[in-house]
Amino acid sequence: xxxxxxxxxxxxxxxxxxxxxxxDPDATxxxxxxxxxxxxxxxxxxxxxxxxPLGITLQSSLGSVLSNGxxxxxxxxxxxxxxxxIGICRHVGTRMVIGTTGLSRDQQLVLEQASRDIAIAAxxxxxxxxxxxxxxxxxxxxxxxxSVDVEIIEAHHRHKVDAPSxxxxxxGQVVARELGRDLEECVVYGRQxxxxxxxRKTIGFATIRAGDIIGDHTVLFAASGERLEIxxxxxxxxxxASGAVRAAHWLLDQxxxxxxxxxxxxxxxxx
Ligand code: NAD
Numbered sequence: 001x002x003x004x005x006x007x008x009x010x011x012x013x014x015x016x017x018x019x020x021x022x023x024d025p026d027a028t029x030x031x032x033x034x035x036x037x038x039x040x041x042x043x044x045x046x047x048x049x050x051x052x053p054l055g056i057t058l059q060s061s062l063g064s065v066l067s068n069g070x071x072x073x074x075x076x077x078x079x080x081x082x083x084x085x086i087g088i089c090r091h092v093g094t095r096m097v098i099g100t101t102g103l104s105r106d107q108q109l110v111l112e113q114a115s116r117d118i119a120i121a122a123x124x125x126x127x128x129x130x131x132x133x134x135x136x137x138x139x140x141x142x143x144x145x146x147s148v149d150v151e152i153i154e155a156h157h158r159h160k161v162d163a164p165s166x167x168x169x170x171x172g173q174v175v176a177r178e179l180g181r182d183l184e185e186c187v188v189y190g191r192q193x194x195x196x197x198x199x200r201k202t203i204g205f206a207t208i209r210a211g212d213i214i215g216d217h218t219v220l221f222a223a224s225g226e227r228l229e230i231x232x233x234x235x236x237x238x239x240x241a242s243g244a245v246r247a248a249h250w251l252l253d254q255x256x257x258x259x260x261x262x263x264x265x266x267x268x269x270x271x
Pocket of ligand 1: 008009011012013014033034035038076078079084098099100101102123127
């Protein structure tokens with residue numbers, strides 16, 4: 001039985017994660033945390049997901065919640081909150097599944113340093129389908145090489161605060177790596193005005209923010225005479241949440257280190 005604490009529990013992903021844990025016979029919810037000052041602090045977590053009381057109240061101190069003996073913290077919050085939670089989990093020795101996106105390079109470094117002491121699974125997207133998409137994009141880039149133009153198009157709901165999405169950047173990274181390019185050097189974020197002809201060695205990103213789109217990603221490989229589009233569309237947040245819970249189970253058997261969803265699914269080195 002995997003004992004799980006969820007941070008950001010009243011958020012969009014937090015509530016979906018609560019459902020995912022409650023629906024998993026091999027997982028137990030042992031705590032739920034929200035930011036101090038949140039209006040729902042002190043209320044029963046069952047109410048957050050329209051269920052009967054669970055006997056677990058929403059709390060603001062991750063440190064004291066972890067004294068309940070959690071095996072894994074699942075964190076889908078904000079970069080600042082995630083950093084704070086990493087410090088606490090590192091101190092206590094609790095594994096983490098981190099889904100928060102938009103971490104700066106420095107914040108990413110802190111995460112990497114913490115993974116020397118605790119096992120961390122961090123991914124911009126915990127969906128199994130998206131992780132397969134990453135693999136398919138890698139294989140396509142390997143075979144198509146420099147003979148195609150690569151563009152990454154993503155769409156998300158109007159509340160998303162970072163762009164391009166972490167998943168779009170991860171797709172860009174696997175393609176760039178496969179083509180022997182440095183993404184930071186070849187990236188083009190949107191186009192406007194007189195741009196000149198397209199440079200084949202660039203990787204372009206287009207971002208759509210609209211309505212309640214959960215998350216769509218397309219990698220477009222366009223050559224003269226044909227084009228290949230690899231598309232993933234999320235229709236519910238449950239696919240991210242069930243992937244994160246799967247990662248939490250998997251972490252139980254791992255030594256300290258930094259892992260991603262490709263590790264969890266055994267996709268590294270496959271194909
Ligand atoms: P949200 O705003 O609905 O939820 C975030 C929650 O975190 C809020 O309830 C907020 O009050 C809470 N929070 C903020 N500071 C906190 C703190 N110090 N302690 C505890 N809780 C705190 O956002 P969301 O749509 O649920 O997304 C959260 C994050 O997860 C974003 O970075 C998003 O991009 C990312 N995300 C990742 C995946 C993935 O598969 N990796 C999927 C969906 C969303």
